Amino acid sequence: MATAVETLGKLERRITISFPLTDVRTEVEKRLKVQARTAKAPGFRPGKVPLKMVAAQYGYQIESEVLNDKVGRAFNDAANENNLRVAGFPNIVPKEEAAEGQLAFDATFEVYPEVVIGDLTAVEIETVQAEVSEAEIDKTIDILRKQRVHFHTKGEAGEHGDGGEAIAANGDRVTVDFVGSIDGVEFPGGKAEGYAFVLGEGRMLPEFEAATLGLKVGESKTFPLSFPEDYHGKDVAGKTASFTITLQKLEWAHLPEVDAEFAKSLGVADGDLAKMREDIKVNLQREVAGRVKARNKEAVMDALIKVAELEVPKTLIAQDSERLAEMTRQDMAQRGMNVKDVPFPAELFAEKAERRVRLGLILSQLVGDNNLQATPEQVKAQIEDFAQSYEDPREVLKYYYSDRRRLGEIEALVLEENVVTYVLGLSKVTTKAVAFDELMGSNAQA
Structure with missing residues (x-):
């Protein structure tokens, strides 16, 4: 049984859950009997251990499992009955006062907010564009020479x-x-x-x-x-x-001379310098396109944050902060750094987490309202685009389609691109040309 939903704040809610103690005891006894069928103890054949001994060994664990199951089921039922979209996990604690023969728990939690997106046609967004000139190709060749x-x-x-x-x-x-x-x-x-x-x-x-x-x-x-x-x-x-x-x-x-041998060292089998320059140009254009897309996406996301109104659940921020902290720890460990005793306070990632969660809620609202989900055709096209820079594109396709999680990452990318295209199609867009070096930043330097 659950009480009516209490409103504690803009997003915070509370439900009191209670059920008869006898229900717990009955379920515990049932599970103990099942456990007894395979329980082992010195001096007894399997399945012949006295129930009291089984209870002494497994009783606490089984009782905890029963309570978790019952409280969790009761909370989910209450949330569904009240049409609540619960954000994150509830904080469930035993209630000090309960009716005789009853167990009671207070479940405090947050709900997803209402997301109000303003008039996108009034939003002003500045996008960027950049070109790859012969000078950039020459500079890249100089960098490649210095690397050799x-x-x-x-x-x-x-x-x-x-x-x-x-x-x-x-x-x-x-x-x-x-x-x-x-x-x-x-x-x-x-x-x-x-x-x-x-x-x-x-x-x-x-x-x-x-x-x-x-x-x-x-x-x-x-x-x-x-x-x-x-x-x-x-x-x-x-x-x-x-x-x-x-x-x-x-x-x-x-520095090596820019000759046929140099071209061959870059993978141009016949040493053709014109072919080498064309390959470099194509690679630079692909890199520029990626940087431009990232810059423009960031501009759209910044605009959405400004035009959308919503409260961000603290629970989701805390969860994402923990996730970012762990990702940072793992990344540093993979780079060979000793992070065993290094603290990674989740609070350090709270600002970034808040932005990520806020954007996630905004994007979810836009996608649902405007049917911007990633289609299978779009996902395949995105993977094929990635595969162009690999020696065996078929292996890249296999890599993504063999793992649902990897495929989900591509779907998320396509979904974001759909949102960017949708927003740019409605808003007031101006385009600014940026220099190659400015776009590429430190990566453009030798």
Whole structure:
């Protein structure tokens, strides 16, 4: 039996559930007898263990199972009878006062909110577009060359030349010994032998690189180095150290020529440079299209958040915060980081979770109201699009269609795209051209 639904807040509700204690005892006895058929105990044949011994061993567990089943069933029945859309899981606690011979529980929970979406025709959305020019292809080729760089001893004649005068310059790879001290005392992490880095890449502090420039092999230099206040090494942050650096090895960078061999290294079997450039262009266009789509989708989602009115269930935010925290932990562990003793407070993810839940509710409302569900044809087309960049597209199709969860991820992607298309079709859209580098961000850099 359940009481009438109490309204505790905009979304919070409470139901009191009660049922006769005799119902619980009867069900417990029934399950104990079933358990006794296979129960084992020293000195007894299977199925011949006295019921009292079975109750002593399994009684608490079975009673808990019976209570959980009865309370859960009663709550679900009450929610259905009252047409309640329960958000998350209810918080169920025993009620202190109950009628004689009765067990009572208070179930406190939240319901899904009403989602009111404003006039989409009045919404202004700025989308972006970007082009892939010959300059972007050239820049990508330069990046690919740098990824295939090889080093030679500077000043020694070789197949590709000698690299010029044997003096450390930007672009050279230097191998150094160094030792640092503060007030005449060496500090942890301030000493190394055979440490290699490329000058000009910014891996070292500016004073360190400046001191290395111009050195010849075997030469040393002592110089002051001021650590920034926000330096990761707290013991030296904000302090000035004295460093002595000795150049042990000097190498110059040789970039591969853009020729047939270079094209073959990129997978162009016949070494055709025109074909290589076309392949690079197609790949860049695919990457640009993905970035543009992501930027425009984000613009639509931002607009929906502004135009929609709803209360977000705290229960769902808490659940998604926990999910995000666990996903972060797993991701860091897969990257080889030791996260065993690292705390991942769910509160850190609350803001992101709130946005995700809010958008989920808005999208669900839009999809239901406007029949924007993903069709099988759309899902297949999306997977085939993904498969284009793989050597065997059939394996990609098999990968997704063999797992319902993976297929569900594609359906969710298509559903979001349907919403984006629908919203852009109604709203006031302006399009801004953005530079390739701006769109690609740090990924466009060498």
